[in-house]
Amino acid sequence: xxxxxxxxxxxxxxxxxxxxxxxxxxxxxxxxxxxxxxxxxxxxxxxxxxxxxxxxxxxxxxxxxxxxxxxxxxxxxxxxxxxxxxxxxxxxxxxxxxxxxxxxxxxxxxxxxxxxxxxxxxxxxxxxxxxxxxxxxxxxxxxxxxxxxxxxxxxxxxxxxxxxxxxxxxxxxxxxxxxxxxxxxxxxxxxxxxxxxxxxxxxxxxxxxxxxxxxxxxxxxxxxxxxxxxxxxxxxxxxxxxxxxxxxxxxxxxxxxxxxxxxxxxxxxxxxxxxxxxxxxxxxxxxxxxxxxxxxxxxxxxxxxxxxxxxxxxxxxxxxxxxxxxxxxxxxxxxxxxxxxxxxxxxxxxxxxxxxxxxxxxxxxxxxxxxxxxxxxxxxxxxxxxxxxxxxxxxxxxxxxxxxxxxxxxxxxxxxxxxxxxxxxxxxxxxxxxxxxxxxxxxxxxxxxxxxxxxxxxxxxxxxxxxxxxxxxxxxxxxxxxxxxx
Numbered sequence: 164x165x166x167x168x169x170x171x172x173x174x175x176x177x178x179x180x181x182x183x184x185x186x187x188x189x190x191x192x193x194x195x196x197x198x199x200x201x202x203x204x205x206x207x208x209x210x211x212x213x214x215x216x217x218x219x220x221x222x223x224x225x226x227x228x229x230x231x232x233x234x235x236x237x238x239x240x241x242x243x244x245x246x247x248x249x250x251x252x253x254x255x256x257x258x259x260x261x262x263x264x265x266x267x268x269x270x271x272x273x274x275x276x277x278x279x280x281x282x283x284x285x286x287x288x289x290x291x292x293x294x295x296x297x298x299x300x301x302x303x304x305x306x307x308x309x310x311x312x313x314x315x316x317x318x319x320x321x322x323x324x325x326x327x328x329x330x331x332x333x334x335x336x337x338x339x340x341x342x343x344x345x346x347x348x349x350x351x352x353x354x355x356x357x358x359x360x361x362x363x364x365x366x367x368x369x370x371x372x373x374x375x376x377x378x379x380x381x382x383x384x385x386x387x388x389x390x391x392x393x394x395x396x397x398x399x400x401x402x403x404x405x406x407x408x409x410x411x412x413x414x415x416x417x418x419x420x421x422x423x424x425x426x427x428x429x430x431x432x433x434x435x436x437x438x439x440x441x442x443x444x445x446x447x448x449x450x451x452x453x454x455x456x457x458x459x460x461x462x463x464x465x466x467x468x469x470x471x472x473x474x475x476x477x478x479x480x481x482x483x484x485x486x487x488x489x490x491x492x493x494x495x496x497x498x499x500x501x502x503x504x505x506x507x508x509x510x511x512x513x514x515x516x517x518x519x520x521x522x523x524x525x526x527x528x529x530x531x532x533x534x535x536x537x538x539x540x541x542x543x544x545x546x547x548x549x550x551x552x553x554x555x556x557x558x559x560x561x562x563x564x565x566x567x568x569x570x571x572x573x574x575x576x577x578x579x580x581x582x583x584x585x586x587x588x589x590x591x592x593x594x595x596x597x598x599x600x601x602x603x604x605x606x607x608x609x610x611x612x613x614x615x616x617x618x619x620x621x622x623x624x625x626x627x628x629x630x631x632x633x634x635x636x637x638x639x640x641x642x643x644x645x646x647x648x649x
Contacts, residue, residue, distance in 0.1 A: 195564040199292055200403035202232070202555055203308060203530075204301040205513060206410030207506035210537050213253040215410060216301035216548055220261040222552045223297055223559075223583040233262040233291045235284055237302025237311070242269045242280070243442070243461040248428050250464055271440050272447060277310055284311055288403070296561070305512045312520075312530070341384040351379055362589050363391035366583060370593055374459075392504045392566045406531045406558040408551055410514055413538045421502045428466075429495065437466050441474055446564075446606070451475050465505060469497035470642045531558055588612050 177250055202219060204212045223231025236242070240250035244267050252266055264287050269275045284300070284307075291298045300308065340360055345353065355371040362377045379390040412420070438462055444454050454462055455471045462636045467474070473490035476482050521532030533554050535547050584599035585592050589611050593599040602608050 174607070175341065175523055189450045197565055198402060199288070199335065199439065200559060200563055201288060201298045201300060201403045201405050202408045202558075203237075203312075203515065204410065205305060205308060206303070206537070207412070207509040207513075208251070208303050208502065209417060209424050209506065210410040210412050211540070211543070211547065212301045212410055213251075213257065214298045214543075215408070215547060217253075217259050219299050219551060219555060220297075221259065222388035222548070223555065229352055230261055230399050232297040232299045233287075233294075233302045235291075235298055236263065236265045236285055237284070237300050237304050237307045237360065239275070239280070239304040239307060240464040241266050241302070242275055243267065243271045243440075245271055245436065245466070246461050246464055248433045249433055251424070251428070266462050267318065267544065271443055274460045277307060281310055297555075303509055305509060305517065309516060312401055312403060312405060317332060341380055341502055343596045345380055345384075350376070351382065356380060361389040361391050364389065366392070367594065369592065399433065401520075401529050405586075406555055406566045407517065407533070408546070408554065409532065409534045410537045411510075412536065416538045417506060418503055421506060422499050425495070425499050425502055434470065434491070437470055437474060438477060439478055441467070441478060445478065451478050459508050464499055466479065466498060469501050587613055 168575045204216050204219075206212050213234075216232075220230055220232030220234055237251075238250060240246055241252045243250070244263060246252070247267065252264060265280070265283060288298045288300075288439070300311065320560060330497040340356060342348070348356070350370055353373060353376045354365065354368075357368070357376050359381060360383050365376075368379065370376070382390045382393070395604065441451060442455070444462070452475060455467060455475070457470070462468075470491075471494075473487070473494045476486060476490055499624050517530075518532055520529040533551075535542070535550060537547055539546060582596070583592055583594060584596065586599070586602060586608065589602070589608055591602070593602055
């Protein structure tokens with residue numbers, strides 16, 4: 164009875180939204196500083212984000228039967244035309260009549276920037292609010308989601324919107340270190356240049372993270388201000404009053420689910436899709452090896468890097484048929500490992516950067532954050548759909564929060580203290596103690612260390628054998644040619 168009273172008070176009688184309730188969407192009397200409400204569904208790949216987004220959009224339907232929400236994708240790979248299988252883009256049947264946005268609209272030969280996605284998403288959110296519906300943002304590109312929550316740090320020219328940027332020392336600024344075309348520089352050259360211009364950011368980034376290194380150099384080139392100084396002094400304003408639902412899953416269940424998902428993708432034509440997209444990319448004169456090495460645009464999608472040997476062989480002028488099956492088998496194995504690792508990175512991002520935006524004190528929360536377990540898909544309605552609907556309805560019944568500034572979350576505190584760690588055994592470099600310690604505990608490192616130990620022991624034994632043989636030869640020579648003391 165108490166639940167029924169609460170639902171009626173929230174305008175959700177009968178499981179539906181009331182059409183005359185203000186959810187902080189469109190109101191002439193609302194304070195301009197009030198944040199508009201949105202629902203965000205996050206989680207690692209394979210946890211059911213797309214399904215829950217549709218469930219919520221339909222579950223929040225109005226009394227007149229109109230769909231209560233519209234889904235905005237936040238997946239950087241689902242934006243590309245022709246990449247439906249590799250990115251697990253929701254199908255028309257799975258949409259169940261719910262409007263979906265920002266899916267399959269970018270040419271695969273074009274690199275979409277964060278600023279374009281953010282601009283399009285913000286326009287869609289405003290339009291959905293005007294239609295009296297709830298924007299449901301769902302996806303696994305967590306950097307996009309985090310950026311959507313906050314106001315831009317940079318405008319279209321890469322310039323900071325902060326009032327007090329800190330300029331680099333004049334000797335660096337006047338040295339014209341940054342060439343006009345950064346695309347022509349190798350990863351080593353780019354990183355060496357960043358070390359001169361912005362050693363703090365260079366210490367934060369890995370040499371192989373070419374995209375971020377190039378971006379840091381571009382910011383300095385365009386503004387004369389180092390990216391680390393922007394981060395150090397910048398503030399962000401959280402834009403939306405967001406209810407974030409994290410779909411989590413037990414790792415052993417998730418791993419099994421992801422392996423099955425990869426198998427399903429392969430059956431439905433993942434390899435053919437990758438080949439088709441690669442042909443589109445090479446049609447403009449690029450080489451397969453170069454395109455795969457650059458890792459730009461749709462090629463960043465899981466599948467291309469892992470199937471690189473297979474694709475290179477298949478699209479060559481003289482493919483080696485004897486190695487076709489081997490390359491494919493190795494590629495599939497790499498694909499399953501890469502999918503698991505990607506899921507682990509997503510979980511780490513959520514726990515370290517998005518979850519902390521929610522505080523134990525409800526009055527200090529930047530976002531409302533909830534975690535739901537999707538391990539048992541047979542109990543989806545009971546464990547996921549119904550709890551999510553209750554949480555969202557309660558969230559929508561609250562008065563919208565006001566906009567407020569916050570220091571760059573999760574980054575400022577580590578800029579000066581971030582260190583690089585080197586594993587000499589594996590000849591690898593890691594950013595931060597967490598990544599390094601995780602590596603030290605990994606099976607791969609232990610296996611490598613054991614192999615090196617065996618090798619060292621074998622080398623020692625071989626050295627002892629050689630020394631023993633040398634002494635034996637000397638003894639034989641001494642016996643054959645005795646020295647006449649007289």
